[in-house]
Amino acid sequence: MPALIGLLLLGLLLSTVAPRLLARARWVEREPVLALLVWQCLVVAVLLCCVLSLLLAASAALPELRALVFAGAPHGVEAAYGLQDAEGWGRLCAAVLAAGGLQTAFALTREVRTAKAVRDRRHAQLTSRAPELPEAIAAARNRRERLVVLESVRPEAWSLPGPDSRLVVTTGALQQLTDRELAAVLSHERGHVRARHHWLQQASQALASGFPGVGVFSAFRDQVAELVELAADDRAARRHGRHTTALALAEINLDRGVFGSCPPGLAQSPRRVDRLLAGRPRLSVPHRLRLTLVALAAPAAAVLLAVAPGLVSQF
Template sequence: MNVLPALLVLGLLLATVGPRLLARASWVEREPVLALWAWQCLVVAVLLCCGLSMLLTSTAAWPEIGRLLFLGAPRGVEAAYRLPYARPWAVAGTLLLAYGGVRTAQSLTAEVRSARALRRRRQRELTVRAPELPAGLGREPAARERLVVLESARPQAWSLPGPDARLVVTTGALHRLSDRELAAALAHERGHVRARHHWLMQCAEALNTGFPGARVFGLFRSQVGRLVELAADDSAARRHGRLATAIALVELNPDHSPTCPAPFAEVPRRVDRLLTGEPRLPVAVRLRLTATALVALGAPVVLAFAPGLRALL
């Protein structure tokens, strides 16, 4: 099989079969960090298939690109990648794939700008509601993380990621939570910040917005939103216990119900998961799943280099 159809078929399989397998897998709730890694490998593999296919069709559409790409390559390598397609088809395929790349870049840029604008607005609101002390008064805040206490009867705790990350908690939460439960709630939010979950959410949202009809990106967006919460729950539970983390989750979401819209509908399931306390997967199983994700990630690259390697042998 020619390398271009092989890449397209591989990309189609990864974009259709892969998401279904991951979404239905029973192990993801036991290993949310590993599941996040698997989703990222799957999505990057699909994008690699599209990008490498665009590169190959561009060499057939415009020979100058091919000569530049294979400049200095051993004899016979360029011929191994020559596509048996008429130039109009190659140009059409290149433009179609390039449109997908431009759409992805535009969506990601728009999402990053929107997230930054929202973060700046929330930072300004926090500054108004809880102004910082002048220099020299009080304890100096941590270099990359600040705890902000807001006056509000509603129990809440959240994080504001960024270069100057902030953990926000209300006085209602301080009154409702014990010291250990409060520490668990803050550890949950700190887990989001340290793992850069906001970057992952922005990428997932951008891909879903740019390609609303692609099931792989839609499932990626929904699954990432759930898995980052589970990963942060585990991060807090490891430090402060599952019971304290579950109680904090309930106290900070007093109006939760299975009929509430997402993500609030997930709260009862997250609490049950914490209280059940299922053990992690065995190390051998985790290694096997990690290797499978790496194989999916490396498959497009291996497939793209295969004709050149065969020409050298």
């Protein structure tokens, strides 16, 4: 069972060592989009290790499944995996991994249903506070998102993602922000909607809830909550300038300390303002390419480790 043991060890290594290295990396704040890609590749690699381990363990425990998995494989491939005499270990590993998979599926389903219910409730509340005219509904069908203005003295702006997405801004924000600052705020929120950041946040929350004791998933959830805000900040800064975006961030959060649609406490505006004003340059293209290749190597290593015994048996 070398492939099964190797996949379990690789998953353990990726879920313990890699998150610590990423947490210490200094380039993350300079390249939040790339950092999100690296985190996603890391999590996909861990999940691949679990899924492929489950497949091999179940194949060891169930001869019928093993015959199905290796149907049509060249001579010697099935024997190379050493699953014939490992039914006991196979049953144990398959039971543990299957329980984890079911827990993840339940957590993801619960998270998606909860997020949809919250989004529907917020849409209903928004509609009751700012009802739309029939012609406005018809005209908005050709747009990717709609802008809604609410009467409130408090300067706020947020996004409601989904098929019928909204960008919401209050009259307090219209009065307090300049035109360029308001454009930066809306660009920030538009970045959340168009990059589908809510999907990433739901998936990370589901994994953290499904595996509360696994550090890589809780770190993934925390990092996603921060990195999506930095990525949206950078989108606004590229279009409207770093200083304008920083001023808008400060103006709209004078009494809150939080910018955008993230929950309070997840992204502190002073740190983000300092980051925008510092204006540190992006990583060079070769550096970004190397990091991308390293990130993609993680899931590729899991797949390669799973098929390695079969490949070796043919040479």
